[in-house]
Amino acid sequence: MIVQDIMTTKLVTVAPDDTLSHAANLLRQYQIHHLPVVRQIRLPAGVQKTGYSVQKTLLVLQGLLTSQDIDLVVALDKHRSSGDLLQRPWYEKQVGEVMHSASIRVTPLTNAGAAAELLVERGWNCLLVVEYQQVEGVQQAQTILVGLLTRSDLLMALARAMGIFEPGMQLLIPLPLGDMTPLAKTLLLTTELHVQVHSVMVVPQDRRPRVATLRLGTINPSPLLIRLREENIEYTFADPLLEGDAQ
Amino acid sequence: MTQLSEQFPASPPAARARLIFDPGELRYNFGADHPFQSRRLVALIDLLEKCGLWNSEDEQTRLPLRAVTIEELSLIHTADYIEAVQQLSVGDMEVRAPVEREALQRLEYQYGFGEGDTPAIPDMHNVSAKIAGGTLVALSAVMGLPEGGTFATEDERPLHVFHPAGGLHHAWAERASGFCVYNDISVAIAQVLRSSKAKVLYLDFDAHHGDGVQRSFYDEPRVMKISFHETGRYLFPGTGDVLELGKGVGRGYTVNIPLEPFTEDDSYNEAIDSLLHPLITYFAPDVIVSAHGCDTHAWDPLTHLKLTLRGIQRQIKVTHQLAHTYCEGRWVALGGGGYDLFRVVPRAWGMVWAEMSDQALPKELPAEWIERWRPEWLAMEEQEEIAQEVMGKASSAVDFPTTFMDRADDFPAQQRRWNINKANRLTVALVRHLLVPPPVRLAFPTVPRETLGSPLLGLFDLLHLHGTATPSRSKIIETKKGEILLRDFCPPSFVERLKPDDGLRAFARFPEREHRLLLGISKSPDCALTLAHTPTGEIVGEVTMAPGDSFWDGIENVYEVAIEVSSNWRGMGIAKATLAFALELDALEDMILFAIGLSWHWDVEGLGISVHRYREMLAHLFGLQGFVEYPTTEPNVRMEPGNILMARIGSRVDPRVASQFYNRLLSTPTLAGL
Numbered sequence: 065m066i067v068q069d070i071m072t073t074k075l076v077t078v079a080p081d082d083t084l085s086h087a088a089n090l091l092r093q094y095q096i097h098h099l100p101v102v103r104q105i106r107l108p109a110g111v112q113k114t115g116y117s118v119q120k121t122l123l124v125l126q127g128l129l130t131s132q133d134i135d136l137v138v139a140l141d142k143h144r145s146s147g148d149l150l151q152r153p154w155y156e157k158q159v160g161e162v163m164h165s166a167s168i169r170v171t172p173l174t175n176a177g178a179a180a181e182l183l184v185e186r187g188w189n190c191l192l193v194v195e196y197q198q199v200e201g202v203q204q205a206q207t208i209l210v211g212l213l214t215r216s217d218l219l220m221a222l223a224r225a226m227g228i229f230e231p232g233m234q235l236l237i238p239l240p241l242g243d244m245t246p247l248a249k250t251l252l253l254t255t256e257l258h259v260q261v262h263s264v265m266v267v268p269q270d271r272r273p274r275v276a277t278l279r280l281g282t283i284n285p286s287p288l289l290i291r292l293r294e295e296n297i298e299y300t301f302a303d304p305l306l307e308g309d310a311q
Numbered sequence: 312m313t314q315l316s317e318q319f320p321a322s323p324p325a326a327r328a329r330l331i332f333d334p335g336e337l338r339y340n341f342g343a344d345h346p347f348q349s350r351r352l353v354a355l356i357d358l359l360e361k362c363g364l365w366n367s368e369d370e371q372t373r374l375p376l377r378a379v380t381i382e383e384l385s386l387i388h389t390a391d392y393i394e395a396v397q398q399l400s401v402g403d404m405e406v407r408a409p410v411e412r413e414a415l416q417r418l419e420y421q422y423g424f425g426e427g428d429t430p431a432i433p434d435m436h437n438v439s440a441k442i443a444g445g446t447l448v449a450l451s452a453v454m455g456l457p458e459g460g461t462f463a464t465e466d467e468r469p470l471h472v473f474h475p476a477g478g479l480h481h482a483w484a485e486r487a488s489g490f491c492v493y494n495d496i497s498v499a500i501a502q503v504l505r506s507s508k509a510k511v512l513y514l515d516f517d518a519h520h521g522d523g524v525q526r527s528f529y530d531e532p533r534v535m536k537i538s539f540h541e542t543g544r545y546l547f548p549g550t551g552d553v554l555e556l557g558k559g560v561g562r563g564y565t566v567n568i569p570l571e572p573f574t575e576d577d578s579y580n581e582a583i584d585s586l587l588h589p590l591i592t593y594f595a596p597d598v599i600v601s602a603h604g605c606d607t608h609a610w611d612p613l614t615h616l617k618l619t620l621r622g623i624q625r626q627i628k629v630t631h632q633l634a635h636t637y638c639e640g641r642w643v644a645l646g647g648g649g650y651d652l653f654r655v656v657p658r659a660w661g662m663v664w665a666e667m668s669d670q671a672l673p674k675e676l677p678a679e680w681i682e683r684w685r686p687e688w689l690a691m692e693e694q695e696e697i698a699q700e701v702m703g704k705a706s707s708a709v710d711f712p713t714t715f716m717d718r719a720d721d722f723p724a725q726q727r728r729w730n731i732n733k734a735n736r737l738t739v740a741l742v743r744h745l746l747v748p749p750p751v752r753l754a755f756p757t758v759p760r761e762t763l764g765s766p767l768l769g770l771f772d773l774l775h776l777h778g779t780a781t782p783s784r785s786k787i788i789e790t791k792k793g794e795i796l797l798r799d800f801c802p803p804s805f806v807e808r809l810k811p812d813d814g815l816r817a818f819a820r821f822p823e824r825e826h827r828l829l830l831g832i833s834k835s836p837d838c839a840l841t842l843a844h845t846p847t848g849e850i851v852g853e854v855t856m857a858p859g860d861s862f863w864d865g866i867e868n869v870y871e872v873a874i875e876v877s878s879n880w881r882g883m884g885i886a887k888a889t890l891a892f893a894l895e896l897d898a899l900e901d902m903i904l905f906a907i908g909l910s911w912h913w914d915v916e917g918l919g920i921s922v923h924r925y926r927e928m929l930a931h932l933f934g935l936q937g938f939v940e941y942p943t944t945e946p947n948v949r950m951e952p953g954n955i956l957m958a959r960i961g962s963r964v965d966p967r968v969a970s971q972f973y974n975r976l977l978s979t980p981t982l983a984g985l
Contacts, residue, residue, distance in 0.1 A: 093835065282428050283519065
């Protein structure tokens with residue numbers, strides 16, 4: 065899985081010369097916490113970028129503004145002595161004065177695992193996804209914003225991979241010998257019995273697979289379970305002993 | 312709590328309970344090898360008649376049903392899904408031309424009929440519409456709505472209705488799931504929501520989570536959804552965690568109690584006892600809809616729960632009692648799952664009817680009945696035995712029951728019972744902690760006043776700062792054209808199910824466009840939407856509250872109020888009543904509200920009055936709510952002399968903010984921009 069598969073591409077952005085007041089409105093309206101700061105370059109008609117979303121404008125990345133930044137500025141504002149007339153109130157300040165440069169970025173092809181590690185290691189909530197592109201009429205390659213990867217995106221990707229957004233049940237197939245034969249046989253049976261498989265997960269422990277977790281789209285598992293027993297394939301489907309030990 | 316029946320008078324209601332059963336419903340049947348079989352209803356009715364509990368000829372205890380209309384179905388289901396169900400109702404696919412067959416198969420896969428569980432069956436649309444109609448009639452009759460039929464006197468109108476074929480709680484808006492085609496429960500409840508101001512309690516005792524109903528009303532605080540089920544860790548549909556609490560204004564109105572596999576009677580009843588009363592005291596419903604799926608029974612081949620009829624009887628009695636304590640008796644009971652077709656289902660649901668109609672249960676099952684149904688059970692006994700065993704339920708070769716209640720000896724104690732009960736207690740404690748009063752809102756702490764200053768605080772939080780009040784109120788007003796329902800903070804699901812009156816075009820010119828606009832407003836956390844609608848679901852007026860546009864940037868808590876009443880409904884006091892209702896808010900005094908009247912939007916021709924007169928009317932309407940007219944340089948207002956700006960500055964608004972507002976009113980545009 066790479067960043068491109070799970071990133072957000074519907075972006076809400078601000079420009080460096082927007083006011084903080086405008087930024088605050090956007091954060092509130094969309095109930096989000098991160099606003100990439102961009103400068104827009106209109107592309108000549110007919111040129112449509114391929115890739116992650118069809119765009120008529122390129123978003124040249126300038127930085128990142130978060131809801132924390134705004135709360136901080138507001139708090140400082142309240143502390144300021146009221147006689148200080150030269151200072152502008154927070155809502156008249158410009159985004160460009162407050163934003164971060166967000167110099168650590170990822171590209172659409174970055175491995176999702178690497179991005180996850182980066183977020184956890186640095187304690188961040190969000191990574192900007194960029195591409196470096198040559199733009200007509202400009203010498204240097206430009207940093208073009210193509211997406212945003214937040215912790216929420218990663219969590220939703222995990223949940224989707226586990227198949228839990230579809231109504232279904234869960235079956236555990238132990239793999240005692242560390243080989244996949246029981247799983248393979250089970251999958252053959254699901255095909256034979258027309259049982260939908262939403263997801264299959266095998267997470268190795270000590271480099272050896274121990275158990276396969278299947279999510280099956282059925283309310284009626286009996287026919288499959290009966291066949292599994294006939295074929296001598298072990299399975300766990302809510303074992304009271306296992307449950308008790310988990311407590 | 313042991314002598315439940317003594318706590319409320321058991322006088323005449325026998326005449327006020329009715330049962331809905333239509334032979335046509337038996338065609339909701341998925342074939343001989345399928346676990347869901349309508350034979351179980353035949354066995355139920357036969358048992359009731361043989362015990363003398365119910366007679367299909369008796370006009371006093373039965374209620375005729377009608378099929379739901381497409382319009383009623385589309386309250387819950389998408390148009391394309393209903394269309395697909397109709398197309399798939401054709402029956403025998405083998406005789407079709409290959410091209411056509413392929414198209415139908417594609418439909419099957421797209422809408423949840425493809426693999427296994429819920430195969431498409433002949434005439435599926437009509438049969439399912441009939442079942443949905445039964446539940447709709449049942450609930451409407453209990454609520455005294457016209458769809459429930461007319462009754463000679465109020466005493467004739469049923470207080471309790473049992474519809475055993477209903478309870479198809481897995482169906483989604485756009486797909487069939489878990490043996491369910493149309494979600495009869497959701498359709499009936501949605502119908503009640505649009506034509507009354509009632510609050511509905513939905514109690515789901517089926518062993519599987521009631522995911523379809525939860526999805527239909529996830530953002531709806533007028534429906535409390537309480538589901539007791541086996542945890543979704545292993546069992547279908549996998550959802551139903553305690554932490555699924557609802558969203559938007561509906562947060563805190565979805566209650567899930569996922570119980571451990573192999574839970575027995577005592578632990579189950581403990582969960583019911585510690586949760587139902589407190590939750591319902593807090594919610595104060597007007598009617599209870601309960602689904603009594605009896606696949607919780609120890610003999611059921613599809614789940615791991617291990618109740619006996621003792622536990623199942625308890626849930627039925629408690630529901631009956633709750634209905635009398637909190638809802639003046641209004642109660643609709645439904646069937647649902649139950650796959651031990653002959654040993655469990657008839658007895659469990661016979662119990663529902665006996666309890667509802669205040670009749671004593673016979674101790675023994677009629678010999679004649681046993682004689683008829685035992686052979687049918689024997690024919691499938693072996694299969695059932697194996698199915699139970701593969702589920703991990705200890706098989707205990709038990710013969711066909713001869714008594715109404717289960718014999719305790721037939722149910723050996725579950726291994727590790729102590730651990731299971733302890734795990735259930737933890738679950739119940741978590742539910743209580745998150746959802747139960749007195750500190751009902753412990754899970755959703757109100758925003759402390761200090762944070763009022765944060766510009767990131769949305770309108771909903773602002774209005775519910777002191778919030779114990781219900782997140783969405785309803786009220787009925789009388790007009791000369793009939794009743795109009797008012798509702799504030801309408802959740803998106805509710806707005807979606809209404810339709811615009813054709814005279815509603817001042818905001819967006821076309822009623823359909825206006826409907827989409829209103830839907831957008833209801834979805835925005837920083838806006839508030841109050842609607843006036845008819846009992847048949849036409850929107851006739853609205854009051855919206857939205858943050859002021861960029862002209863007002865930087866001033867805290869400035870919101871624009873706008874109002875519209877459909878041209879077909881003017882002059883009946885709807886505008887006045889709706890505006891007053893929308894502004895009955897505690898946080899009003901913390902806010903600056905303004906309203907702008909732009910003369911080019913005014914329907915002066917339709918009303919036959921001058922611009923000046925209209926302006927006065929508007930000023931008067933808002934004046935009643937404490938709005939005062941201000942001169943302003945706001946660019947839109949300045950364009951025409953007829954235009955008007957009115958504002959109301961709350962008494963708790965910081966004077967500095969108020970003066971900021973006054974300055975902005977007259978600021979020159981060049982300065983106001985930045």
